[in-house]
Amino acid sequence: MKYQTQKIAYAYFVVAMALFAVQVTMGLILGWIYVDGNFLSEILPFNIGRMLHTNSLIVWLLLGFFGAAYYLVPEESEREIHSPTLAYLQLAIFVLGTAGVVLTYFFNLFEGNFLLGKEGREFLEQPKWVKAGIVVAALIFLFNISMTVLKGKKTAITNILLLGLWGLALLFLFAFVNPDNLGLDKMYWWYVVHLWVEGTWELVMASILAFLMLKLTGVDREVVEKWLYVIAALALFSGILGTGHHYYWIGTPGYWQWIGSIFSSLEVIPFFAMMAFAFVMVWKGRRDHPNKAALLWALGCATLAFFGAGVWGFLHTLHGVNYYTHGTQITAAHGHLAFFGAYVSLNLAIISYAMPVLKGRDPYNQVLNMASFWLMSGGMTFMTFTLTFAGTVQTHLQRVNGEMYMDVQDQLWIFYVMRFGSGLAVVLGAVLFIYAVLAPRREVIEPGAAARTPAE
Amino acid sequence: MTVQDDTATGLDALPGDLMMWLLIVSELLVFGAGLAAFMGVRLTDVAGFAEAQSHLHRAAAGINTVVLVTSGWLAALAVQAAEAGRAARTRLFLAGAALLGVVFLWIKAIEYADKAAQGISFETHSFFTFYYLLTGFHAVHVVAGIVILGLVALAPTPRNTEVGTAFWHMVDLVWVILFPILYLLG
Numbered sequence: 066m067k068y069q070t071q072k073i074a075y076a077y078f079v080v081a082m083a084l085f086a087v088q089v090t091m092g093l094i095l096g097w098i099y100v101d102g103n104f105l106s107e108i109l110p111f112n113i114g115r116m117l118h119t120n121s122l123i124v125w126l127l128l129g130f131f132g133a134a135y136y137l138v139p140e141e142s143e144r145e146i147h148s149p150t151l152a153y154l155q156l157a158i159f160v161l162g163t164a165g166v167v168l169t170y171f172f173n174l175f176e177g178n179f180l181l182g183k184e185g186r187e188f189l190e191q192p193k194w195v196k197a198g199i200v201v202a203a204l205i206f207l208f209n210i211s212m213t214v215l216k217g218k219k220t221a222i223t224n225i226l227l228l229g230l231w232g233l234a235l236l237f238l239f240a241f242v243n244p245d246n247l248g249l250d251k252m253y254w255w256y257v258v259h260l261w262v263e264g265t266w267e268l269v270m271a272s273i274l275a276f277l278m279l280k281l282t283g284v285d286r287e288v289v290e291k292w293l294y295v296i297a298a299l300a301l302f303s304g305i306l307g308t309g310h311h312y313y314w315i316g317t318p319g320y321w322q323w324i325g326s327i328f329s330s331l332e333v334i335p336f337f338a339m340m341a342f343a344f345v346m347v348w349k350g351r352r353d354h355p356n357k358a359a360l361l362w363a364l365g366c367a368t369l370a371f372f373g374a375g376v377w378g379f380l381h382t383l384h385g386v387n388y389y390t391h392g393t394q395i396t397a398a399h400g401h402l403a404f405f406g407a408y409v410s411l412n413l414a415i416i417s418y419a420m421p422v423l424k425g426r427d428p429y430n431q432v433l434n435m436a437s438f439w440l441m442s443g444g445m446t447f448m449t450f451t452l453t454f455a456g457t458v459q460t461h462l463q464r465v466n467g468e469m470y471m472d473v474q475d476q477l478w479i480f481y482v483m484r485f486g487s488g489l490a491v492v493l494g495a496v497l498f499i500y501a502v503l504a505p506r507r508e509v510i511e512p513g514a515a516a517r518t519p520a521e
Numbered sequence: 522m523t524v525q526d527d528t529a530t531g532l533d534a535l536p537g538d539l540m541m542w543l544l545i546v547s548e549l550l551v552f553g554a555g556l557a558a559f560m561g562v563r564l565t566d567v568a569g570f571a572e573a574q575s576h577l578h579r580a581a582a583g584i585n586t587v588v589l590v591t592s593g594w595l596a597a598l599a600v601q602a603a604e605a606g607r608a609a610r611t612r613l614f615l616a617g618a619a620l621l622g623v624v625f626l627w628i629k630a631i632e633y634a635d636k637a638a639q640g641i642s643f644e645t646h647s648f649f650t651f652y653y654l655l656t657g658f659h660a661v662h663v664v665a666g667i668v669i670l671g672l673v674a675l676a677p678t679p680r681n682t683e684v685g686t687a688f689w690h691m692v693d694l695v696w697v698i699l700f701p702i703l704y705l706l707g
Contacts (some may be wrong), residue, residue, distance in 0.1 A: 295539070
């Protein structure tokens with residue numbers, strides 16, 4: 066660790082991983098509710114569990130991004146973070162807000178209250194006071210990071226990272242715009258939801274991946290930067306008008322069907338570019354970094370993001386297809402692999418890279434961590450396949466044949482059982498990951514005889 | 522002064538800036554996908570598309586094609602002038618190219634006004650959904666191109682001129698493909 070303030074990232078990563086544990090545990094409970102519909106129906110209704118599952122995901126991913134920024138910005142701009150106090154204050158606001166959200170959802174406190182009660186928009190259910198807290202925390206963060214970068218060296222990585230994080234924070238302001246008209250409500254809602262995950266977050270993803278590739282493969286900065294700019298341009302070109310793929314039948318004019326279909330189809334390209342980037346850098350790179358776990362997660366991230374976000378997204382993005390598949394288990398399959406591949410794996414990659422450094426345990430190649438990668442990725446891939454098959458069957462029975470929703474759900478039961486099994490693997494993997502980065506003190510596998518012999 | 526390094530290979534051999542080529546390829550993908558979708562939907566209603574097409578103003582669009590191609594020629598002359606280091610001459614050609622861009626938009630506006638007077642909108646027929654989307658999107662690029670040519674004229678180095686006119690040629694090229702497919706295909 067070159068800069069003392071990089072230590073801030075440690076606190077962020079620990080809180081992020083705690084919420085990660087909450088998220089996947091809640092996921093497991095929800096997975097069981099799909100198998101046995103009455104499970105916990107009095108104590109934890111499905112909708113509350115789902116809110117906790119998705120909200121904790123988003124919060125821990127954001128905390129991971131913040132942690133990543135606090136870790137890599139000092140190294141990139143070659144100076145300490147402007148104010149560590151502000152960074153910890155920001156984290157405290159997030160923890161307080163998260164605790165408030167969990168209690169409010171769980172006990173349904175202050176129902177209907179303008180300021181304190183939960184709001185009914187999917188993913189943006191947070192009470193207004195929490196939303197305001199998020200804005201304040203985001204402002205503190207942007208101030209802190211921007212001041213650090215402005216005073217220090219500006220690199221392509223910090224430029225794109227800041228562009229992504231500023232965009233992310235500014236777009237969140239649309240969470241406060243909530244018109245009574247349901248169509249307009251959805252339009253603004255997607256300004257946050259879509260333009261986050263298919264716009265600004267992609268910039269954050271590309272810049273963190275670029276940082277990891279720079280450190281892990283030792284490829285020239287100039288090469289990494291060229292890729293980074295190309296990826297960022299492709300992401301924005303396709304992603305912004307790609308929002309149209311959410312505007313098909315919500316009351317917006319029909320031309321959105323073509324704008325959405327065409328631009329969102331191109332959203333595969335930046336994800337493909339990120340995958341190509343990661344592999345080309347590893348092939349070109351001459352550095353044999355001991356942190357194999359971080360490299361595994363980084364390559365896994367780029368690959369699973371391409372399939373989950375890119376391919377599985379394209380699967381149902383054309384309006385002629387989406388007309389039938391909208392809101393079926395196809396969406397759930399895409400959502401799971403996209404979030405896991407693009408953003409969960411990304412966070413786990415930077416955590417795997419940074420933690421040994423933050424804890425002073427270099428060199429460190431983390432075999433347990435690598436096992437957790439295969440367990441989680443295997444589980445998540447299996448889940449994606451079961452949900453895709455379930456969604457295909459559901460689309461046909463319900464949307465083509467016109468059978469009743471609940472009758473179809475009964476016929477999908479076997480898929481939900483298999484999904485629960487794969488969910489169990491993911492949770493075990495997550496627990497193993499958290500243990501692997503926090504507990505063991507030293508873990509280096511000596512290279513075998515073959516690895517020591519030069520290839521050429 | 523040469524803009525290009527003749528010994529360069531791969532992406533480095535591209536004239537101008539890599540990011541501009543990225544934009545050009547992306548734009549061609551979008552217009553290509555739009556035209557492919559148009560052709561696909563047309564197959565489902567050939568007679569309806571032919572009827573809708575008869576409301577278009579072929580002569581105006583033909584004149585516009587000549588206008589835009591001539592403008593592209595002026596842009597190419599601007600690059601030659603820039604490479605010869607003649608800034609004033611470069612600016613003159615750039616201004617000419619941009620002016621013809623304005624003429625294009627003016628003729629296009631007359632066409633749109635004529636459609637509006639006939640009560641034809643986005644929703645009239647799927648032919649017109651594509652017509653407005655593709656020509657409208659193209660017109661927006663003409664506006665962007667005029668702005669870019671203006672910016673280049675502020676600092677008409679050979680490289681800037683090459684990058685800016687590359688965009689302008691793309692706008693030109695897209696129209697040359699749009700015109701026969703939307704207006705002439707019978």
